Amino acid sequence: MSEFFTQEHFNLLQSLQGKKFDQTDAAHEAAYKKLRQAYDLTQDWANRIKAERFPNGRVSIRRRPTNQGNHFAGYNWAKIYPDAASPPSLAYTVGLNGHDGFVIKIDTVKLQDNNPMRESYLKLRGPFQGSPIVKILPIDQGLSLGMDDLVAWSLNAITEFGLSYDEVAERIGQPDEVEPDAVLKHFDINEDFRTMRKGWNTEETEQFCRLARLVHYSGMDWWFAGTHTHLRFGRKNAGSARAVSVVGLVTGSLACRVTWRPELPSISKFVRKAISEKMVDNIAAALEADDEALQELIRTDEEREGFWPA
Numbered sequence: 001m002s003e004f005f006t007q008e009h010f011n012l013l014q015s016l017q018g019k020k021f022d023q024t025d026a027a028h029e030a031a032y033k034k035l036r037q038a039y040d041l042t043q044d045w046a047n048r049i050k051a052e053r054f055p056n057g058r059v060s061i062r063r064r065p066t067n068q069g070n071h072f073a074g075y076n077w078a079k080i081y082p083d084a085a086s087p088p089s090l091a092y093t094v095g096l097n098g099h100d101g102f103v104i105k106i107d108t109v110k111l112q113d114n115n116p117m118r119e120s121y122l123k124l125r126g127p128f129q130g131s132p133i134v135k136i137l138p139i140d141q142g143l144s145l146g147m148d149d150l151v152a153w154s155l156n157a158i159t160e161f162g163l164s165y166d167e168v169a170e171r172i173g174q175p176d177e178v179e180p181d182a183v184l185k186h187f188d189i190n191e192d193f194r195t196m197r198k199g200w201n202t203e204e205t206e207q208f209c210r211l212a213r214l215v216h217y218s219g220m221d222w223w224f225a226g227t228h229t230h231l232r233f234g235r236k237n238a239g240s241a242r243a244v245s246v247v248g249l250v251t252g253s254l255a256c257r258v259t260w261r262p263e264l265p266s267i268s269k270f271v272r273k274a275i276s277e278k279m280v281d282n283i284a285a286a287l288e289a290d291d292e293a294l295q296e297l298i299r300t301d302e303e304r305e306g307f308w309p310a
Contacts (some may be wrong), residue, residue, distance in 0.1 A: 003147075004143075004146055004147055005038060005041055005096065005102075005142070005143060006143070007139070007143060008034060008280065009034065009035065009038040009096060010096065010098055010101075010139050011035075011147070012031050012034055012035055012098075013072075013073075013074050013075060013097075013098030013246070014033070014074065014098040014099060014229075015243070016028075016031055016072035016074075017072055017074030017098060018071055018072065018074070018286070019071060019072050020071050020131070021065075021066045021070050021071065021072060023253075025039075030129065031065075031072075032065055032066075034101055034249035035065035035076070036063060036065060038065075038096060039061070039063035039064075039065065039076050041061065041147075042076050042077065042078050042094065042095050042096065043059070043061050043063065043078055044059065044147065045078070045094055045150060045154070045271055046059045046061065046079075046080050046094050047059055047165070048147070048151045049080055049092075049094065049151060049154050049158075050080050051150065051157065052155055053082075053155055053158060054080060054081075054082045054083070054092075054136065056082075056083055057079055057080060057081050057082045057083055057084065057086065057174050058080075058081050058084055058086075058288075059079065060078070060079040060081065060082075060088075060288050060291070061077075061078040062291045062292045062295065062297070063077065063138060063292065064292055068206040068219070068295060068298075068299050069299075070255075070299065074097070074098040074099070075095055075096060075097045075098060076095045076096050077093045077094065077095030077096075077209060078093065078094055078095060079091035079092070079093050079109055079121070079296065080092040080093070080094065082119055082141075082165050085167065086165075087174045088109060088110075088214075088217060088287075088288065089093075089108055089110065089111060089117065089174060089217055090106070090107075090108055090109065090165070090168065090172075090174065090282070091106070091107065091108050091109050092104065092105070092106055092107075092165065092171050093105055093106075093107045093109075094154060097136075098265065100138075100139075101136055101137050101138045101139040102136070102137040102138050102140050102142040102150065102153075103135070103136050103137075103156050104135050104157050104158065105125075105131070105133055105134040105135070106133040106134075106161065106163070106165055106275065107121075108121045108172075109217075110217055110218065110219055110305070111217070111305070112305045115305070116170050116173075117173055117174070120173065121168070121172045122173075124163070124168065124171055124172060131197065132161060132163055133162065133163050133168060134164025135154075135157035135160070135161075137150075137153060139275045143163050147221065165171055165273075179208060180205060180209040183209040183212050183213060184205075184209065186199075186212070186222070186308035186309055186310060187212070187222070187231070187309055189309065189310055190224050190309065192224075193224065193231070195253070196251075196252070196253045197256070198253075199252070199253045199255065200255065200256045203277075204255060204256040204275055205256070207252065207256070207275045207276065207277060207279075207280050208256050208275060210280050211250075211258070211275065211280050211283065213302060214283060214284050214287060215233045215247075215248075215287075216305075216306045216308065218232055218287045218291075218296075218306070219236065219295070219296065219305060219306050220233050220235060220298055220306045221233065221235055221298075221306050221307040222246060222307065222308055223236050223243075223307070223308070224309055227241075229244075230249055230250060230251040231249065231250040231251075231309075232246050232249050232250075233246075233247055233248050233249075233250075233300035234246045234297070234298060235247075235249035236295070236307070238307065244298060245297045245298050247260070247261055247262060247294070247297060247298070248260045248261060249261075250275075251272065252272070253277075255274055255275075256274070256275040256286060257272040257273060257274055257275065257290065258270075258272075258273055258275050258279065259271045259272055259273070260273075260283070262293075262294075262297060264286055264290040264293055265289065265290055265293070265295070266282075266286040266289040266290045267282055267283065267285075267286035269288070271283050272309050
């Protein structure tokens, strides 16, 4: 692996942006490997910032040069959460932009532009160039540095932001602050579901709402299925009778029970397990740690947010 970023990394980001990855194309395969190397460097960059500035934080990165539709992206990025409990929808991000250079900013995560929180963020951020929460180092200047100097530039950039992470979070709101009723309205359209959840206690209902938000903001879909109505989550495109992938199920009229299907490095599969705070904590951790594997499970040619049952 290269010890630092190269002009070739930027050239590939520029030239391949938007192109469908063809695994039978030797040039594409070589480019993919080069861009994975750039992602390794971006991960190191983010980890060093976290160690210096956010010792109690965490880094999240999906080291895949292509998007959900398997098209090459024109950038790479890593997310840095300042605290272990920071909401998954807002992070410091560092990465390469093929045309602009090295970028550090405060940004939302996995929210489409029509999402109310994303809309509030965009108004607060303003124009990308000159934003109080975005710093850009031009390509030639960044390439003249080593990793130590790039990290030092990044740490200084954070101190110069016009708004702190907490101030941004307060101004745009957070999905984790949504009341249970606001989540349940997406599911209560189904009479069988309303009947089913009458048997759940308050804690089970709260944890289900938390799970529902986590699944939705990870980009997965929710839908009803089966003769005895139950909920599924994974990927199911609108108008399709068959699901692309079923990751889990929610069932139970006497208690809320969850089934998790895939066997992943951070979480083992389980069947009809009573929902609990610890379970949802484990799923939340897996959604971060195993994001790349999960994206493979739900990947389609359509790049979009997750669907609610409606």
